[in-house]
Amino acid sequence: MVNKFKALDFFCGGGGMTYGLKQSGIDVIAGIDLELNCKETYELNNLGSTFVHADITKLPLAYFEKHFNITKNDDYLVLVGCSPCQYYSLINSSKEKSKKSKDLLLDFQKFIKYYNPGYVLVENVPGIVTNKESVLPKFLAFLEKFGYKYIKYDVVNMSDYGVPQTRRRFSLIASRIDDIDLPIADNKKAILKDFIGVKNGFPKVKAGHKDYSDFNHSVAGLSEKSIKRLEKTPQDGGDRLAWKDDDELQLECFKGKDHHFKDTFGRMFWDKPGSTITTKFFSISNGRFAHPEENRAISIREGATLQTFPKNYIFKTNSMAETAKLIGNAVPPEYAKRLGKVITKRK
Template sequence: MPSKFTRPKLKAIDFFCGGGGMTCGLRQAGIDVLAGVDNNLKCRETYERNNSPAKFIGENITELPLNYFTNHFGVQPWDESLILVGCSPCQYYSIINTDKNKALLSRNLLMDFLGFVRQYMPGYVLVENVPGILTKKDTVWHDFKFAMRKLGYYFDYHILDLSYYGVPQSRKRFSFIASRLDHNVTLPPPDNRQAVLKDFIGEKNGFPTVPAGYRDNSDFNHTVAALSDVTLERLRHTRHDGGSRSDWANIPHLQLKCFVGRDDCFIDTFGRMRWDKPASTITTRFTSVSNGRFAHPDEDRGISLREGATLQTFPKNYVFVTSSMTETAKMIGNAVPPEYARRLGETIKTLENNGTI
């Protein structure tokens, strides 16, 4: 029997890869990522620019032949060093309001991903999604779990707060790790303390003070959304380091009609982040202060594109190649935080190093 030191290097295929958050983290862990698959062609340049030599496959998973990776990458079934990753779009299971037709299309993507698991029977499988995929009544999760067990996989899954996994935001996600090689497979352990804002952004972390509407044409992309005069005035009346819209609720021309008499509803709207706490979940609309607690703790502006990417734990040299702020924010907000992905990769490497073929 060969020793564990002859085991082939781990490699991965990242389904629903978007701009490459999961791929980035796995590569940081020393795992070779062969390819990322996504039907959003706007992600191609960002993905390949930052993750070479990984290739971007611009296809819909429902139309991709199951033997595609054998024909194009030489991937063989039952490869114990192969990781398949399936972080499918989650609109159907999300608590955030979204287009119902688009949401319905996302419902069965996990089962489409399962088809590739059956085809290749990889050594390891990773899935990351919103908590609703586990808790919502009309979910395919139970079918997926049953199928994985029937295929002979051992697995662990939980809803995790990623602020205890090196990600400075209160981001609760469903996480699943599976192995057909090791029945002791478990998700990475949490840290003893949360990651907090002050350790990631601010001037001491390389983010100069800028005004609302600032445009940064460099790859750093410290670009900030413009604000109306009345919203700027609202922020000037919002206490630094955690203030909320309740700070100007009694100033008639600043208060929004929809919030009159409803000070306890949607309290994070127009709120400032806090230095000593994790940020709110970085969504696809994190550049807008009216969509959550996305105002800078001290400066009268929302957070920049690069600040949002940093709170998602993308490296500061990760370049987002898009045509608009909206596209960039969407790519960042939809991503798996690379730091958590790195920890998943390290966990699999530990399992691999403890085993033998």
């Protein structure tokens, strides 16, 4: 019998990492997350993977041994820890509120120590490398001490790995079994026009459009004034400087600050990767999230597609904001698949 790789996906969210790993041939046994509203989306799209609603700081280490027959010292076991990273995020403003996320990597570390898996995967924000209070040095020292001879990590740009957005992320893969490396970058960047637009199955819609089907091509509403702003913003990469001298349209907070937050209210470019898909990607006031041509923000499904979720991935939530949070916090499935293939060696 051929041994099959299996994984536990800590901080799984809506299942982006799980979905990609499954595509690579790894059997993801369970996804663990504190947010219960991830459960339906996670299990619906990742059949056979069980959602475990738990706070890992309180979860008994033997839980997976008892409930899922996970054994210690399994060379074919992969532990994945993409912990929430608000504390190390460059765009976060409240360090007090996010302090809970600061040490989650060390809580994940306890499960590595207990199960001693063959492989460890971690994905996080670049700030985990540069922040002076980062727990990363402790985590790396732990891996080395406990026999993970092969550790590779870097800050990568997802647009080099089939994901059409300028998403820079810290990526780590460690093994005590064999020499490994991070996925090999593509020769060219993934760009917007190959993923969204009418020719890719996204019909033209207006701001405020509601799509009640599972496709969820829903778009946030806009004020009349914001629609006028977009009408004056050049297509394919235009920004708010196009209406900076218009007294009716210019915002007080931007006066005299032409080069501050310049992407706000900006349009994406067809021939470039899109902006980093955040949890607020449905709002043009939160970044360069306006459609390259249409006078609206990108839709929920367009955001999911730029995160490389397949078009039949169904998001089960109660609001647009909740769905955007699941999408924006996810590990892009395409990148997760490539990480998985490094382990399974499948071409």
